[in-house]
């Protein structure tokens with residue numbers, strides 16, 4: 477049965493639509509909120525943002541008539557119970573409010589941690605558009621969710637999930653996975669900063685720091701680490717190969733080296749540049765002769781490597797499908813049981829003692845995907861922990877940053893939760 481019909485049936489049974497709370501009404505959150513409101517059986521009930529003009533703009537775009545904005549917990553609670561749309565700038569009482577699922581869309585690892593952790597402890601379902609946070613403390617959040625009978629999930633629409641859908645499909649059909657990944661969307665400019673991309677960002681109506689996290693490669697590294705962690709596939713190597721490829725050549729490029737491709741082994745995650753973006757892919761193989769014959773007959777190419785390819789990912793537009801899976805089936809679309817891959821930090825410029833790190837997409841560091849146990853052996857710091865860290869000893873551009881090189885912001889919740897995740901032995905596969 478279609479998801480929309482099942483959501484309508486649920487709303488009829490409960491007497492109200494699924495009440496969705498959204499934290500973060502920036503570009504992603506705004507698109508997500510507009511799409512939620514369009515879908516049967518879902519209602520955008522609560523929007524949390526420090527900027528009330530963003531809340532107003534979103535509620536106006538979805539045609540919410542009598543919404544209120546209040547930072548008073550009692551007022552917010554009774555409005556929600558009365559079915560009214562509500563905005564607030566506060567997250568401290570979020571976990572106590574009467575909604576069905578919260579969607580965290582700030583893209584800031586520490587805010588994501590505060591929202592996800594407090595709501596999961598309150599046994600509320602949590603969906604995130606914050607893969608930066610998931611590659612830092614995903615296993616801890618998943619374990620808390622399981623313990624409390626709640627769902628913790630990364631949302632549909634981003635490349636790691638849509639690539640995982642192809643991986644699951646191929647595994648269900650007993651194909652061997654050679655590689656899975658995405659086409660990188662923006663040109664790779666590893667040393668770009670918010671300043672170098674500012675003009676392009678303004679044209680796209682984007683935050684320059686967000687665009688910089690795309691161009692400097694951090695986002696691709698983070699997404700591919702999330703894909704590895706969710707599927708159990710390994711990272712192809714530190715930093716991955718990231719070769720040029722086209723839709724037509726994917727299965728030739730991501731073949732084993734002995735067959736003319738770039739890979740030294742099968743079962744890995746990687747990305748490519750070229751016209752594959754904004755799509756995702758899986759390269760598969762089988763030693764069953766008749767299945768190979770059938771695949772060729774079905775115009776999938778001569779084999780033995782075949783590419784499954786999805787040409788799009790619809791980000792915030794398809795993200796609400798994860799709400800449906802969580803609410804209807806108690807199922808997470810993507811989570812990390814433990815880490816195969818980690819995203820560590822590399823200096824984008826020479827750094828000196830006393831320098832303060834400005835986080836993902838900033839001027840100081842970029843994300844670099846690594847095999848989790850290699851990152852551990854080299855004592856490297858996950859980039860999700862680096863916001864506001866203070867440099868202790870000089871680092872040259874291009875060097876990795878280890879725990880010995882920095883004082884982390886110990887007031888940050890994500891730093892505390894990561895230490896907890898490590899101490900519980902949840903981090904490594």
Ligand SMILES: [Mg+2]
Nearest residue numbers: 634635695699
């Ligand atoms: Mg993406």
